[in-house]
Amino acid sequence: MSKVRVLVGTRKGAFVLSSDGKREKWDVSGPHFAGWEIYHVKGSPADPNRLYASQSTGWFGQLIQRSRDGGKTWEPMDNKFVYEGVPGTHQWYDGTPHPWAFKRVWHLEPSLTDPDTVYAGIEDAALFRTTDGAKSWHELPGLREHGSGPRWQPGAGGMCLHTILLDPSDPNRIFIAISAAGAFRTDDGGKKWKPINQGLRSEHIPDPTAEVGHCVHRLAMHRSRPGVLFMQKHWDVMRSDNAGDSWREVSGNLPTDFGFVIDVHAHEPETIYVVPIKSDSEHFPLEGKLRVYRSRTGGNEWEALTKGLPQSDCYVNVLRDAMAVDSLDSCGIYFGTSGGQVYASADAGDNWAPIVRDLPAVLSVEVQTLQ
């Protein structure tokens, strides 16, 4: 019997939500690391009981926790993230040079094949990797040093590297995204990187079609078609059919194309999901109605999914790392809100129900499908 484990990071701790394959009754474990901000928790595809968590606060800085038993027990691991060489400067909000400085780990992406290898996306933006199960971390400096780094600028949430996509068909190809620098790709395992932002248009920057400077909120791919990428940009939902070399807008009939999350159905590579948010100055759903939008055509044509979601007086946000899918036959979709709800749909988004309603503000949601 298959099981599902949902890993939830919140402003005040981590929670592990577990269910059988029916996804009707849920066991809630937590808070783990109570009182700490948990930006991300993710399991290794190669060893599902191996979990990694990013734990931080403004008081005590960054910790990395590792579990080897599916989240029952945890051990603190190396938390030293030191840039290679002299990191130099990026742009500050006012355009002046600002020294690169480590703030926190936003995202942990375990290797698809090795439970001891994990990539970490950090603020100020850089990519780190461990190959010894988080006993030590080392930067892949080619990204930060590829040339455009001095022109990168933080978004409102900080200059964070928040998305890491590993290509299942090519271990040397990695996609990452940074707010507000844009998307980047390496084809040689992280030594050299190139911006992949052609086709993006951002009206709020001096050159709307600049090589870098775009506030990319999230990237998503289906593992069967790693050359097809989907993007929720600050404004605009975008699609690339050539591994990011060029993008086209697929916002179509969305009521607003601002948002943070985007994800792909586990079995239908052309079925994608977003949660439209009213605007960059009003981070809540339009008209107080929490609606997931689904496109079965890879974008442009969208339908609102509302059954089981609040359709009045709802003013929560859904942050960039807070949506995930399981891989059961009937694909499950999950997302968490700034109001502390984690909603689940066991039928690809047709019907929704909250697993929990009153957690601290949700920062991230990941799902493991266990056999």
Add this chain to the structure above:
Amino acid sequence: MTDAVTPDAAGSNVPTHNATTIRVVLPPHLRTLAHVGSEVNLEVAGRPTPRSVIDAVEARYPMLRGTIRDHVTLERRPFLRFFACEQDLSHDSPDAPLPDAVATGAEPFIILGAIAGG
């Protein structure tokens, strides 16, 4: 063990042997992380200073490395303060000698989290 106490060259009453037992009070989150109670006792070689006390904390409890001071700069994290004997020592040199009462174990060295945030 009872330490012999005599005035040192600076006139302070500190133990004359090479290592002294220092009492350190940790903030609640760090107690949880290190699996300890509110106060820990640590052996510190020589005349104790904030630096040598934190060195001893990190040596005994490696999971606290980076949580009290920055890994690289070794600067105190901005939302933490160091107190002892009703004095704020946060802005003193990390190599300044701690008060006699801390050095003799009569008073603890307190690492305090700022009361801020939500």
